[in-house]
Amino acid sequence: MVDSSYCRLPVLGLTPFNPHNGQARFFALRLPRPPGTAWESWRPGQFVMLRPDSFGLELPWGRPLCICHVTDCCLTCFFQVRGRGTRRMAHLRPGDMVGLWGPLGNGFAKEEDAPVLLLAGGMGIAPFVGYVNTHPKPWNVSMLFGHREPLESYPVNNINEFVPLDCFWEREPGDLRLFLQALEERMSENARFGGLALACGPLPFLQAVRELGLKLQARVQLSLESVMACGVGACLGCVTPAGQAWPEPGKRGRPVQVCRRGPVFWVDQVEL
Amino acid sequence: MNLAVVLRGQTHDLALKNPVLTASGTFGYGLEYAPYGELKSLGGFVVKGISLTPRDGNPCPRVLETASGMLNSIGLQNDGAEDFCTRKLPLLPWRETAVIANMYACSVEEFARLAGRLDGEEGLAALEVNVSCPNVEQGGALFGQDARLAAAVTSAVRKAAPSKHIMVKLSPNVADIALIAKSVEEAGADSISCINTLLGMALDLRARRPALANVVGGLSGPAIKPVALRCVWQVARAVRIPVVGVGGIVTAVDALEFILAGASAVQVGTGNFMRPDCAFRLVERLPEACAEYGVASLDELRASLCCPTC
Ligand SMILES: Cc1cc2nc3c(=O)[nH]c(=O)nc-3n(C[C@H](O)[C@H](O)[C@H](O)COP(=O)(O)OP(=O)(O)OC[C@H]3O[C@@H](n4cnc5c(N)ncnc54)[C@H](O)[C@@H]3O)c2cc1C
Numbered sequence: 001m002v003d004s005s006y007c008r009l010p011v012l013g014l015t016p017f018n019p020h021n022g023q024a025r026f027f028a029l030r031l032p033r034p035p036g037t038a039w040e041s042w043r044p045g046q047f048v049m050l051r052p053d054s055f056g057l058e059l060p061w062g063r064p065l066c067i068c069h070v071t072d073c074c075l076t077c078f079f080q081v082r083g084r085g086t087r088r089m090a091h092l093r094p095g096d097m098v099g100l101w102g103p104l105g106n107g108f109a110k111e112e113d114a115p116v117l118l119l120a121g122g123m124g125i126a127p128f129v130g131y132v133n134t135h136p137k138p139w140n141v142s143m144l145f146g147h148r149e150p151l152e153s154y155p156v157n158n159i160n161e162f163v164p165l166d167c168f169w170e171r172e173p174g175d176l177r178l179f180l181q182a183l184e185e186r187m188s189e190n191a192r193f194g195g196l197a198l199a200c201g202p203l204p205f206l207q208a209v210r211e212l213g214l215k216l217q218a219r220v221q222l223s224l225e226s227v228m229a230c231g232v233g234a235c236l237g238c239v240t241p242a243g244q245a246w247p248e249p250g251k252r253g254r255p256v257q258v259c260r261r262g263p264v265f266w267v268d269q270v271e272l
Numbered sequence: 273m274n275l276a277v278v279l280r281g282q283t284h285d286l287a288l289k290n291p292v293l294t295a296s297g298t299f300g301y302g303l304e305y306a307p308y309g310e311l312k313s314l315g316g317f318v319v320k321g322i323s324l325t326p327r328d329g330n331p332c333p334r335v336l337e338t339a340s341g342m343l344n345s346i347g348l349q350n351d352g353a354e355d356f357c358t359r360k361l362p363l364l365p366w367r368e369t370a371v372i373a374n375m376y377a378c379s380v381e382e383f384a385r386l387a388g389r390l391d392g393e394e395g396l397a398a399l400e401v402n403v404s405c406p407n408v409e410q411g412g413a414l415f416g417q418d419a420r421l422a423a424a425v426t427s428a429v430r431k432a433a434p435s436k437h438i439m440v441k442l443s444p445n446v447a448d449i450a451l452i453a454k455s456v457e458e459a460g461a462d463s464i465s466c467i468n469t470l471l472g473m474a475l476d477l478r479a480r481r482p483a484l485a486n487v488v489g490g491l492s493g494p495a496i497k498p499v500a501l502r503c504v505w506q507v508a509r510a511v512r513i514p515v516v517g518v519g520g521i522v523t524a525v526d527a528l529e530f531i532l533a534g535a536s537a538v539q540v541g542t543g544n545f546m547r548p549d550c551a552f553r554l555v556e557r558l559p560e561a562c563a564e565y566g567v568a569s570l571d572e573l574r575a576s577l578c579c580p581t582c
């Protein structure tokens with residue numbers, strides 16, 4: 001028998017982040033640790049596909065969510081309510097069953113001794129929670145965070161406990177300029193020291209980081225969000241063009257699966 | 273209970289250990305799903321559509337979730353027949369389960385060349401001919417929408433691949449699917465699979481744009497099950513060759529309904545996205561479901577539909 005990487009789990013808890021701020025839109029979802037040896041070697045940046053039973057036949061796809069915390073007994077993910085699926089997920093109660101498959105994808109590079117600059121936009125903060133929690137030398141890590149919702153909406157406490165965090169709240173268009181300025185300064189400084197920069201967030205943010213990364217010839221990895229049906233490389237729905245430095249020359253410029261070959265890519269190995 | 277089935281073709285039979293296959297384009301090349309079940313427990317699997325030369329497919333977004341289904345306009349991305357035969361097929365467990373190649377081409381001649389290339393591959397149990405593709409030589413009309421063209425493709429593939437079981441996969445986007453079915457049977461098909469996706473469309477009202485970059489795409493999933501059942505029923509009544517039911521199949525009960533409608537085997541497609549062990553589980557659950565619904569054998573079930581117009 002195959003030790004299937006699919007399992008069904010009862011929800012342990014769903015905690016809203018900003019309960020005082022009207023209707024909650026950000027949640028921590030706690031599940032039992034899924035069975036299987038794959039979970040002994042999961043990497044931050046990897047994700048799971050999660051599909052609550054309450055999706056019925058109406059919502060056929062699972063939803064990709066980053067793996068944030070894995071302990072001996074629990075798996076925690078953070079999510080933001082965006083559309084139909086996450087709206088239903090916001091109603092999950094303890095004991096409700098969800099289907100889950102993973103860990104999926106490749107995960108971020110981890111270099112103990114290099115300076116690491118984490119760049120997050122909005123819910124793009126999620127994969128970094130696991131990253132800072134499992135980094136053996138967190139003093140080498142720092143983070144820049146741009147967000148539109150109040151800071152309490154995001155799992156920042158799980159981060160600034162370990163690493164210095166600079167936050168930029170974007171409330172009006174001018175704020176974005178400040179953030180981009182800081183981004184450029186910090187990325188050039190980090191590149192001068194041979195550091196590694198890791199970014200996750202909305203597409204325009206990743207495009208800005210990619211451009212800077214290429215200009216500075218810095219070592220930068222981007223975690224992409226694409227719409228996913230299968231999560232395992234089978235449907236070819238989530239593809240993005242491979243970049244000019246893609247390891248297989250025949251595939252350069254041609255579509256590769258984000259779910260399987262990513263979601264984390266070196267800047268020069270992907271086109272956006 | 274013995275679940276083995278033989279699809280008795282006009283030229284070649286296709287023996288399956290059970291009637292559960294997976295549908296092309298939803299199961300990759302099989303190995304993607306190896307972490308979720310034993311591939312050899314399946315009756316077989318149909319791999320992603322293969323063309324003579326590599327194709328990049330359509331621009332993104334090219335999949336979209338819809339109510340009880342999904343739209344796709346992947347556009348047949350694949351690395352071509354040569355890569356499939358030399359790099360992918362050797363890794364597949366074809367000695368233990370039926371591996372079926374799904375073929376895509378833009379002209380009758382190209383279909384024949386592709387079939388000729390695949391015919392010699394020992395690892396392929398059958399060829400499934402996707403006639404839901406545009407004929408570039410004749411203004412882009414779909415082969416599957418014209419009985420004459422569908423027959424021309426079928427007989428060209430039949431001739432070019434004399435050693436293989438030929439399964440022709442029909443499109444539901446036609447006025448009379450039974451008519452197309454009869455013409456591919458006459459042209460030498462060994463079996464018929466139906467249905468491929470239904471042509472659909474979705475819009476983004478805020479952006480006032482189509483939701484898919486390709487504008488239109490194929491609808492699949494539980495939403496299309498009633499259409500698929502109707503097509504299987506109509507086709508099974510019209511031809512003598514076996515029919516393989518595809519469209520919205522998720523559970524063992526769905527599979528039994530298709531067999532009752534006249535199918536000899538089934539394919540699981542979008543269900544694989546709902547849970548990656550969907551097809552494996554369906555195989556496991558089939559005996560229980562038969563017991564629950566008093567099904568003595570699949571043959572018995574197939575001949576037993578009571579309806580006023582049968
Ligand atoms: C690898 C990966 C990791 C992710 N991790 C997290 C996370 O930890 N926390 C979090 O809040 N969000 C995360 N996301 C984004 C999250 O998957 C989407 O916000 C969510 O799927 C939206 O679903 P919905 O049903 O609410 O939206 P709808 O718009 O109703 O969804 C319709 C379909 O589009 C897909 N979709 C819509 N928006 C996105 C998006 N931005 N990215 C990918 N698919 C989308 C949905 O999955 C669904 O299949 C991640 C995405 C990816 C690809």
Ligand SMILES: Cc1cc2nc3c(=O)[nH]c(=O)nc-3n(C[C@H](O)[C@H](O)[C@H](O)COP(=O)(O)O)c2cc1C
Pocket residue numbers: 235295296297298320321322344346348374402441467468469491492493494496518519520521539540541542543
């Ligand atoms: C993402 C995707 C890709 C597909 N690719 C192919 C293909 O390459 N060739 C083909 O004949 N059918 C293809 N199909 C159609 C399926 O094989 C099947 O006929 C259809 O989805 C209906 O079954 P379902 O409702 O169980 O998914 C594809 C379907 C999907 C969803």
Ligand code: FES
Pocket residue numbers: 227228229230231232233234235236237238239257258259260
């Ligand atoms: S989501 Fe199916 S291939 Fe990536």
